[in-house]
Amino acid sequence: MDDSQKTKDALLEELQDLRKALRQNSADLEQFTYVASHDLRAPLRGISNLSQWLEEDLGPQLSQGSRRQMELLRGRVQRMEGMLDGLLDYSRAGRVHHKPxxxxxxxxxxxxxxxxxxxxxxxxxxxxxxxxxxxxxxxxxxxxxxxxxxxxxxxxxxxxxxxxxxxxxxxxxxxxxxxxxxxxxxxxxxxxxxxxxxxxxxxxxxxxxxxxxxxxxxxxxxxxxxxxxxxxxxxxxxxxxxxxxxxxxx
Structure with missing residues (x-):
């Protein structure tokens, strides 16, 4: 085998290794996105529930301004949940396929x-x-x-x-x-x-x-x-x- 063929074989092997590493990195990123978006839901629900319980416990002691702030907080939680839904959809988009x-x-x-x-x-x-x-x-x-x-x-x-x-x-x-x-x-x-x-x-x-x-x-x-x-x-x-x-x- 001449030197040029050895060089070609080495480059081909290197390219295959890079492709394998890229596929693995992509799979790891998708898995991280999937797990993270799931795990973040629990604390978000906790924040929303706590704001609701505080509002109920304080009752008439809570001013209209404070009630508005509680509503805004729950709105931001819902927005974050929407972003997590988007991340889940994105992580599935390239890897989940269905039967035609x-x-x-x-x-x-x-x-x-x-x-x-x-x-x-x-x-x-x-x-x-x-x-x-x-x-x-x-x-x-x-x-x-x-x-x-x-x-x-x-x-x-x-x-x-x-x-x-x-x-x-x-x-x-x-x-x-x-x-x-x-x-x-x-x-x-x-x-x-x-x-x-x-x-x-x-x-x-x-x-x-x-x-x-x-x-x-x-x-x-x-x-x-x-x-x-x-x-x-x-x-x-x-x-x-x-x-x-x-x-x-x-």
Missing amino acids: EPVPVDRLIHETLERLAPGPSARLEVGPGMPVLVTERPALQQVFQHLLSNALKHAGREDVRIRVEVEATPAFHHFSVADDGQGISSRYHEKIWSPFQTLVSRDKVEGAGMGLCVIKKLVESRGGRTWVESAEGAGATFHFTWPGSEERLT
Whole structure:
């Protein structure tokens, strides 16, 4: 064996070791996130319960201002629990896979919106050609749930209009979820996909800032990609590509 072949073999072995270490580090990080998000729930519940008991014990001795502070404290606990839920969703997104099954996407979208209980003036339009995909139903539903929820929360008004469309490509289906809400400035188009990122104060719009991060991991772990088209004041269209063979109905 010549020196060049030995060098190639050594580099290949080193690359394999690095890949193995990277996979292990990723698994360790996901496990840490999963355990930490579980273990933090107990003290949070304790804080919430203690504030409730204090309020009940002190009764009329507690001023209106102090009662308001107790409510704010419990609100912050709920926000932290929401962030932990987001971390759990994120840790599961890349490692938990489900058995593919036929999924009528049109029905899935409508069922997902119903669970979110939008106001009576909100409108959903589903474009033609929605397929019946043989795919992971829980993961695809989670993607649509986050996107529809974001459209409702950030619209800035009750009569938001949401339109979902699809375009079939050779390897993927390209879905888009558009709304006529407040829109997103181009300087935030990359930032919004990072963990715990919100463009509006959480005191105005409650949220953990994990939804789009979870979507990105769900989609990319299945070979797809995500992006957004938007301008401030002109609504937003979120795009993602999703694998899955289309079931032909006879």
